[in-house]
Each structure stands twice: as C-alpha cells, then as structure tokens.
Amino acid sequence: xxxxxxxxxxxxxxxxxxxxxxxxxxxxxxxxxxxxxxxxxxxxxxxxxxxxxxxxxxxxxxxxxxxxxxxxxxxxxxxxxxxxxxxxxxxxxxxxxxxxxxxxxxxxxxxxxxxxxxxxxxxxxxxxxxxxxxxxxxxxxxxxxxxxxx
Amino acid sequence: xxxxxxxxxxxxxxxxxxxxxxxxxxxxxxxxxxxxxxxxxxxxxxxxxxxxxxxxxxxxxxxxxxxxxxxxxxxxxxxxxxxxxxxxxxxxxxxxxxxxxxxxxxxxxxxxxxxxxxxxxxxxxxxxxxxxxxxxxxxxxxxxxxxxxxxxxxxxxxxxxxxxxxxxxxxxxxxxxxxxxxxxxxxxxxxxxxxxxxxxxxxxxxxxxxxxxxxxxxxxxxxxxxxxxxxxxxxxxxxxxxxxxxxxxxxxxxxxxxxxxxxxxxxxxxxxxxxxxxxxxxxxxxxxxxxxxxxxxxxxxxxxxxxxxxxxxxxxxxxxxxxxxxxxxxxxxxxxxxxxxxxxxxxxxxxxxxxxxxxxxxxxxxxxxxxxxxxxxxxxxxxxxxxxxxxxxxxxxxxxxxxxxxxxxxxxxxxxxxxxxxxxxxxx
Ligand SMILES: Cc1cc2nc3c(=O)[nH]c(=O)nc-3n(C[C@H](O)[C@H](O)[C@H](O)COP(=O)(O)O)c2cc1C
Ligand code: SF4
Ligand code: FES
Numbered sequence: 001x002x003x004x005x006x007x008x009x010x011x012x013x014x015x016x017x018x019x020x021x022x023x024x025x026x027x028x029x030x031x032x033x034x035x036x037x038x039x040x041x042x043x044x045x046x047x048x049x050x051x052x053x054x055x056x057x058x059x060x061x062x063x064x065x066x067x068x069x070x071x072x073x074x075x076x077x078x079x080x081x082x083x084x085x086x087x088x089x090x091x092x093x094x095x096x097x098x099x100x101x102x103x104x105x106x107x108x109x110x111x112x113x114x115x116x117x118x119x120x121x122x123x124x125x126x127x128x129x130x131x132x133x134x135x136x137x138x139x140x141x142x143x144x145x146x147x148x149x150x
Numbered sequence: 151x152x153x154x155x156x157x158x159x160x161x162x163x164x165x166x167x168x169x170x171x172x173x174x175x176x177x178x179x180x181x182x183x184x185x186x187x188x189x190x191x192x193x194x195x196x197x198x199x200x201x202x203x204x205x206x207x208x209x210x211x212x213x214x215x216x217x218x219x220x221x222x223x224x225x226x227x228x229x230x231x232x233x234x235x236x237x238x239x240x241x242x243x244x245x246x247x248x249x250x251x252x253x254x255x256x257x258x259x260x261x262x263x264x265x266x267x268x269x270x271x272x273x274x275x276x277x278x279x280x281x282x283x284x285x286x287x288x289x290x291x292x293x294x295x296x297x298x299x300x301x302x303x304x305x306x307x308x309x310x311x312x313x314x315x316x317x318x319x320x321x322x323x324x325x326x327x328x329x330x331x332x333x334x335x336x337x338x339x340x341x342x343x344x345x346x347x348x349x350x351x352x353x354x355x356x357x358x359x360x361x362x363x364x365x366x367x368x369x370x371x372x373x374x375x376x377x378x379x380x381x382x383x384x385x386x387x388x389x390x391x392x393x394x395x396x397x398x399x400x401x402x403x404x405x406x407x408x409x410x411x412x413x414x415x416x417x418x419x420x421x422x423x424x425x426x427x428x429x430x431x432x433x434x435x436x437x438x439x440x441x442x443x444x445x446x447x448x449x450x451x452x453x454x455x456x457x458x459x460x461x462x463x464x465x466x467x468x469x470x471x472x473x474x475x476x477x478x479x480x481x482x483x484x485x486x487x488x489x490x491x492x493x494x495x496x497x498x499x500x501x502x503x504x505x506x507x508x509x510x511x512x513x514x515x516x517x518x519x520x521x522x523x524x525x526x527x528x529x530x531x532x533x534x535x536x537x538x539x540x541x542x543x544x545x546x547x548x549x550x551x552x553x554x555x556x557x558x559x560x561x562x563x564x565x566x567x568x569x570x571x572x573x574x575x576x577x578x
Contacts, residue, residue, distance in 0.1 A: 117276070119238075
C-alpha cells in the first residue's frame with residue numbers, strides 16, 4: 001500500500017512493531033541485540049528497520065537499565081516550583097550517579113525527562129511507570145529508602 | 151454560575167468505571183445518535199461551533215465533512231491522547247478519570263463519518279491512562295457499545311489502544327499516523343490531509359480527546375446549547391490546565407471567553423506568596439507569552455490571536471516576578487530542540503542554534519549581537535518547515551525578547567541574572 005519498498009507485504013503487521021518492542025523490552029530489561037533480532041524475525045522486518053525505529057523513541061532502551069528508572073521532569077512548571085535541576089542534583093548526590101548513569105549494583109538509573117503532563121503535581125518524577133508528585137527533599141529520601149529495601 | 155460539563159464526573163468515586171458512567175446518564179447520547187443520520191450529526195457538530203482542542207482549533211464539523219462519503223471505502227478514527235505540550239495535563243485527567251465520555255464521542259464520530267475502526271494513540275508515559283483505556287474499551291464491548299451491530303443499529307465499530315513510546319512530535323497528527331503504522335514518527339507532508347489519506351493511506355478522522363468528549367453533550371443537549379456558551383468564534387466549555395506560580399494548580403473547566411485574570415486569581419487561587427505577576431503562557435509552551443498587563447484578555451481563539459498569542463491547548467503557565475525570562479525561553483527552546491524529529495534543516499539545526507544562543511545569554515557569556523541573532527534565527531525557522539513545529543518552537547524565545555528585552559540585555563551586560571537570586575531552593 002503506502003510503502004511498496006517495505007520488507008513486508010502487509011503494513012498492518014509492521015503496525016505491531018511498537019507493541020512488540022514493549023514486550024521484548026519487558027522480557028529482556030532492555031532492547032539487546034537478541035531482543036532486536038527476535039522482534040525483526042517475528043514481524044518479518046530487517047534488524048536495521050527495527051533498530052532505526054526503536055532509536056526514535058526515548059522509552060525504548062538500547063542500553064541496559066537499572067531496576068528502577070528514576071525520571072526527573074525538567075519541564076518549565078516543575079522548574080518554577082523548585083523541581084528540575086535542583087531536584088536532579090539532590091537525587092544525583094544521594095545515588096552518587098549522574099543523569100544517564102546506572103548505579104554499580106544495577107538498582108537505579110537516573111534520567112531527565114520532559115513535561116510528564118503532571119504540572120499540577122509539580123515538582124514531579126516517575127519511577128518506572130509510577131508517577132510521584134509534589135516532591136520534597138523528605139519525600140525523595142523516603143522514596144529512595146523504600147526502593148533500596150525492596 | 152457555569153456548570154462543568156466535561157469534568158462533571160471526575161470527582162465521583164470510581165469515576166472511570168462504566169457503572170458510574172451509566173448511573174449518571176452515560177451512553178444515552180450514543181442511543182440518540184444512532185437514531186439520526188450521519189449527515190444530521192455532521193450538521194449538528196458544524197452548528198455547535200466546536201473547534202479542535204488539540205492545539206490548532208480547526209472546526210470539528212468541517213473536518214467531519216471532509217471525510218469521503220459512502221460505505222465502499224474503509225475509514226478510521228484516530229484518537230489523540232499523546233498530550234506532551236509542556237504545561238498541558240487535561241487529557242491525562244480525562245483518560246484516567248472519565249474514559250467512557252471519550253469512547254461515547256468516538257462511537258458517535260465514527261458512525262457519522264462511516265468509520266469501522268478507531269485507534270487510540272496514547273503517550274507511552276501514561277501508564278495509568280493505558281490501563282484505564284484498555285479496561286474502558288473492554289467494558290464498552292461487554293455492554294454492547296462497541297463491536298458488531300451496536301445497540302441493534304447495524305453499525306459496527308472496533309476500537310484498540312496503541313501506546314506511543316516517548317516522542318513529543320508523535321502528537322502531530324501525521325507523525326501519530328506514522329507511529330501507529332509502526333514507524334519512526336516523522337510528520338508527513340500535507341496535503342493530502344488525514345481525512346483524505348490517513349492511516350494505511352485510508353481516510354482518517356483525527357481528534358484530540360477533549361474534542362471528542364464534547365460530542366456526546368452536543369448530541370444530547372443540542373448544538374444551540376453548546377454554541378450559547380463562549381464567544382463569537384469560540385464555543386463551548388474548555389478545560390484549562392493551570393500550573394506554575396499559583397496557589398491552586400489544576401484543571402479548571404470554564405466557558406471559553408473567561409478572562410485570564412479570572413482563571414488565575416479566582417479559580418487557581420492567585421499567585422503563590424501573594425507575589426506580583428510577571429508573565430503568562432496562555433496556551434501551552436508553544437504559544438507566545440503575554441505580560442501581566444494583558445491578563446484581561448478573554449481566553450478565546452480570536453481574542454488571544456488579537457493579543458499576539460494563541461489559545462493552543464488552553465494550558466496556562468503562570469510566572470511571577472521571581473521568574474527569569476531568559477531562563478524560561480532557554481528551557482522551552484531546549485525542549486523543542488530536543489523534540490525536533492530532525493527531518494528538515496531549519497527546525498533541526500535552527501532550534502539547536504537558537505537554544506545555544508539563549509544558553510549563552512543565560513549563562514552570562516552572550517554578546518549584544520546574540521539578541522538580534524536569536525530574533526533572526528527565529529525568523530529563519532518560522533514558516534518554512536515541513537510541519538507546524540517550526541512555527542511553534544520560535545514562540546517562547548521570540549515573545550520573551552519582545553516583551554522582556556531589557557532582561558536579556560541585563561544578562562549580557564552584568565553576566566548574571568536580574569531575578570534568579572530569589573529563586574526557590576528546596577533541596578539541600
Ligand atoms: C508538534 C505538534 C504536536 C502536537 N501534539 C498534539 C498532542 O499531543 N495532542 C493533540 O491532541 N494534538 C496535538 N497536535 C495537534 C494535532 O496535529 C491535530 O491537530 C489534532 O490532534 C487534531 O485534533 P483536534 O481537531 O480535535 O484538535 C500537535 C501538533 C503539532 C504540530
Ligand atoms: S518542522 Fe521539525 S518536527 Fe516538523 S518535520 Fe521538520 S524537523 Fe520534524
Ligand atoms: S513540567 Fe513537570 S510535569 Fe509538566
């Protein structure tokens with residue numbers, strides 16, 4: 001139909017790619033070469049097509065991730081009420097890693113994210129899929145403590 | 151007193167459940183709509199004056215009218231829940247707390263344009279939203295509002311949820327279609343518009359979920375009722391997301407045409423700490439900012455345009471006197487530079503250069519030429535890009551310089567900021 005050059009006949013099978021990447025990422029923890037290969041095989045795409053698409057989307061991880069991905073919002077509304085970089089610096093010191101890094105024990109990855117559409121709860125952050133709003137130093141300490149112990 | 155319509159259910163316990171929705175009159179509009187002809191429904195939406203709530207404000211009924219008629223072609227509805235415009239958090243609240251209202255709107259829209267399938271595209275970060283969508287759709291099937299022969303009308307509609315994966319540009323309708331097809335989210339050239347050739351090349355009606363949430367009410371209470379709310383060119387209720395330096399950030403549903411002043415001082419509780427207002431972003435990060443002296447402007451498409459801004463998504467970010475406008479422009483431009491899909495050079499390179507220029511000024515390394523350079527860069531990006539992102543991304547920098555040029559100069563001459571010293575510091 002729209003893309004006769006595609007390696008597949010049916011564009012609707014390609015439409016499953018994002019969903020398949022989510023499943024693979026869930027299984028492997030990140031999109032390692034084996035995950036990419038299996039998705040490509042399953043959907044009859046080339047590994048290049050799969051990797052190129054995955055790399056467009058920030059939620060697809062082409063590198064190993066910590067068990068808890070702490071995503072700190074650096075959007076304007078969070079910044080205005082004391083979040084963003086000051087909050088990131090605070091967490092960064094506690095975990096002794098910089099944004100983009102993972103703790104040596106593989107427990108935490110620290111990440112910068114854009115507006116989480118939770119500006120009413122600013123300053124906001126997410127841990128994996130869970131949203132945490134109206135963060136303060138005390139709440140962050142408690143949250144890190146809780147995650148360390150599970 | 152204005153009675154909330156779109157948000158009337160969200161404060162009820164279990165507001166997301168189909169039982170709650172049904173107990174408060176839900177799905178009555180679908181029953182009513184199925185007794186009308188598709189043309190009658192399109193006419194009703196036209197008469198209501200409803201304009202798209204996803205940012206562009208295009209008349210919804212006109213868009214419905216662009217969909218080709220007849221049963222011979224497969225057609226789709228694509229539901230935009232990709233909400234990523236900084237400052238905007240209305241769609242998240244709608245899906246999490248009242249997804250059935252949107253499903254009802256989708257069914258009516260699909261019936262009116264003859265679509266047999268609806269695809270929901272939801273921002274990947276909205277994990278709770280994904281769960282709520284999936285459950286709501288499953289329940290709607292179980293109650294016979296989706297699937298074969300809906301309520302015995304002979305009309306069939308299937309609906310499914312597709313999760314985005316972290317890319318702001320996928321909120322742009324054609325990028326969203328690419329993403330739904332399993333590709334990188336690069337916008338397509340328009341025309342053809344989605345109503346002509348959309349998903350898999352077939353006619354597709356794309357709507358924001360707040361737009362769709364209006365539909366059941368238009369059908370039930372009539373287009374004249376809807377058009378009686380608002381101003382000459384801006385009809386109906388609108389959910390305003392308010393954040394920043396206000397006492398009560400949150401979503402406020404009010405009639406279009408309400409003044410910015412009323413929203414900030416009455417509904418959102420005024421400025422934190424009783425401080426003075428400095429500027430307001432009235433419609434999401436991509437809309438030009440207004441100064442404190444402009445807040446008597448009615449929040450409507452035509453009045454905001456006349457004031458030099460736009461209604462956008464209706465997301466209001468309030469900035470008090472402690473806010474550095476250089477930093478505000480820098481931060482928003484950084485966002486857009488990061489989210490450029492990279493397809494065309496003015497947007498990809500221009501946004502990066504614009505960000506670097508603002509960053510130099512903000513960090514005290516700028517020269518006086520940098521202010522004009524920023525204005526020049528903005529002019530070079532606006533209007534010549536592949537998709538509307540280019541025109542949007544220049545707004546924060548351009549409006550900040552227009553209204554607060556002396557603050558940029560101060561940064562350059564004194565190598566530091568006029569106001570940042572009083573910034574809140576909550577951590578360590
Ligand atoms: C860069 C960009 C981002 C956009 N993001 C969104 C979005 O997140 N949600 C949305 O509904 N519309 C978004 N839009 C607008 C859509 O392209 C489209 O106009 C809208 O979904 C149509 O629905 P409506 O007529 O109901 O507003 C965006 C547009 C652009 C140019
Ligand atoms: S204007 Fe920007 S976002 Fe739009 S197509 Fe060009 S590079 Fe991509
Ligand atoms: S700016 Fe942080 S959630 Fe919107």
